[in-house]
Amino acid sequence: MQKSFIFEYQNKSYPVVVTYKRIRNTIYKYRDGAFYVSSSYFVTLHQIKNGLEKFAPKLLKHGDSNKFSEDNAYLFGHKLEVSNNGGVITFTDGTSLKYIDLEDLEDKLKQIYFDYMIKSTRYYEYLMGIKEPYKIKFKKMNTRFGSNSQRTHSIQYMDDLFYFSGDILNSLIVHELAHHFVFNHSKAFYDIVYKYCPNYNKDNKKLKRRQFI
Ligand SMILES: [Zn+2]
Structure with missing residues (x-):
């Protein structure tokens, strides 16, 4: 289940996407102008907003934490099978791409x-x-x-x-x-x-x- 709302912080509006999961702790992330919150089903939106007030300064300062990795290797919406040890990606048009690491x-x-x-x-x-x-x-x-x-x-x-x-x-x-x-x-x-x-x-x-x- 997902919910989203707009969070106002220092005269700016940020979209917030909350994903409810079977977890204990609430996790706050920031990327590309939006906050992503993973939360248990029992946490209220009010509590999440309070958490954002608290964590927003730090999250905004450090910016992207989601680095390019094997899990999120996509090109133009297509998932790529890649390895940090390098390899070759072959595309459907027959061209290929060789790389040494991520x-x-x-x-x-x-x-x-x-x-x-x-x-x-x-x-x-x-x-x-x-x-x-x-x-x-x-x-x-x-x-x-x-x-x-x-x-x-x-x-x-x-x-x-x-x-x-x-x-x-x-x-x-x-x-x-x-x-x-x-x-x-x-x-x-x-x-x-x-x-x-x-x-x-x-x-x-x-x-x-x-x-x-
Ligand atoms: Zn514009």
């Missing part, structure tokens, strides 16, 4: 993800009638998945979203490109987003909850 693999998956984001951004620029291509940068970001700077005509994406399916990544691309036309998150902005990404709400929710598919 750190090396993570770098290589990032590279594949960068290529995808650049190509897909170009594609949506074309669809949306954006004449001048955006400069694209990838950065480690803790609270946002992307940003669009009109001043420098550049878009920044979080540098390690390779876990997510193409549809989910495209929803992020459309969001950032829609800012080319509308700066804020008004209705006019979402009218553009929905035009190019009809499933935006579903895909964006998955991004925030780190649901890869």
